[in-house]
Amino acid sequence: MANRVFVLSPDKTPLMPCTAKRARKMLEAGKAAVWRRYPFTIILKSEAGRQSQPLALKLDPGSKTTGMALVLDGKHGKKAIWGAELHHRGHAIRDSLTKRRQLRASRRSRKLRHRPARFLNRTKPAGWLPPSLMHRVLTVISWAKRLDRFTMLDSFSMELVSFDTQKMMNPDIQRQDYQRGTLFGTEVRAYLMHKWEGKCAYCGKKEKGLEVEHLIPRSRGGSNRISNLVMSCQKCNAAKGSKTPEEFLKRKPAGLKRIQAQQKQSLADTAAVNATKYRLLDELKRFGYPVETGSGAQTSFNRQQQGYDKAHWIDAACVGDSGEQVRVPHLRPLQIKCMGRGNRQMCRTDKYGFPNKHRTRQKVFFSFQTGDICRAIVTTGKKIGAYVGRISVRATGSFTLSLGAGKVDGINKRFFQTLQRQDGYSYGF
Secondary structure: OOOOEEEEOOOOOEEEEEOHHHHHHHHHOOOEEEEEOOOOEEEEOOOOOOOOOOEEEEEEOOOOEEEEEEEEEEOOEEEEEEEEEEEOOHHHHHHHHHHHHHHHHHHHHOOOOOOOOOOOOOOOOOOOOOHHHHHHHHHHHHHHHHHHHHOOOOEEEEEOOOOOHHHHHOOOOOHHHHHOOOOOOOOHHHHHHHHOOOOOOOOOOOOOOOEEEEOOOHHHOOOOOHHHEEEEOHHHHHHHOOOOHHHHOOOOHHHHHHHHHHHOOOOHHHHHHHHHHHHHHHHHHOOOOOEEEEOHHHHHHHHHHHOOOOOHHHHHHOOOHHHOOEEOOOOOOEEEEEOOOOOOOOEEEOOOOOEEEEOOOOOEEOOEEOOOEEEEEEOOOOOOEEEEEEEEOOOOOEEEEEOOOOEEEEEEHHHEEEEEOOOOEEEEO
16 A cells, blocks of 8 residues: 655645545646655645644654654544655764764874864854764654645654663662663663564564563573563574573574674664654754654554554554554555765775865756656667666766666666656655
């Protein structure tokens, strides 16, 4: 089933979303035109009624992926009519800043034009967040504004989960040692579900009713530290019993290696969620709509009680008290990936940090720009066929088209037709 289609009036004010079937009929009858491909939006050619129903944007913020769902409160109850998963690029931003910092530091140690250090003459305003974290807040707010322009929103819901990293690392911490920490609430199960992506650590299957399981059993000296806990299905938990991971997975070395690698991962993603949650909440309140919050445990309970599969956008639909009774049909959520709007780097360098390639200031070639979503209908040559995806432009007029499963290189500019101008995101289903 497809998401609902967003509808705009002739003066570009939002109307209530309609079904894909109704939108197709209006397009075929000439009563509407396509305004935007992603998310699919049509604009009417004549005025229509402005009836409205309560519509909420519900969010499940995450370090790497944020789930979004539009929930309509109609006469037959609450129903999710649109879903999307927003994939952040905070790690890419962090790596780019690290690379730039290392390059500038190396220039100070070489016999080149001196670049003075400026780390002592810069101040940070109150509430400052690193760019890699602020990116997560800004992209969610950007999409909240976009959906507010395309739909008749009247409220927000947001999962406000807290991970107590001190308790996760040291369950026996207490008194003044604990008071030196920064977190206040603990939801170990929610953290483990996030860490293991809602899958059994042993068989890798997504099943309902996953259990918290000790890697090293308590009967053999195992502790309650977060590094000793995983999510397991009932079948694997019963089969493992009092065995160690090495004993239980001796015939599955790949599975054992995967668990060991996952257990060594840092709490960086957890810290990112903790650092950005209240900033995101404050930004949502600026819209002037009521904002509902709910815990991660409540979201998980609502989803399991209703028998839904684990997914970011489904978790978003189940956030808060309003997520207790929500019909979630089998939608194909829109996959939104943050790609950025270009690169400000003036020249590229070799492995030693010396510039060896210079970038052109021109971005648009033959009316196309890198990031545009285009259709290419190739009629001659070895690449005959129809393709749709994001393009990477060249001054030669031979472009690369990025598809969901790969790339097609060397397509001439004359075969392309622009579907949507670049906006910093790539889309898929």
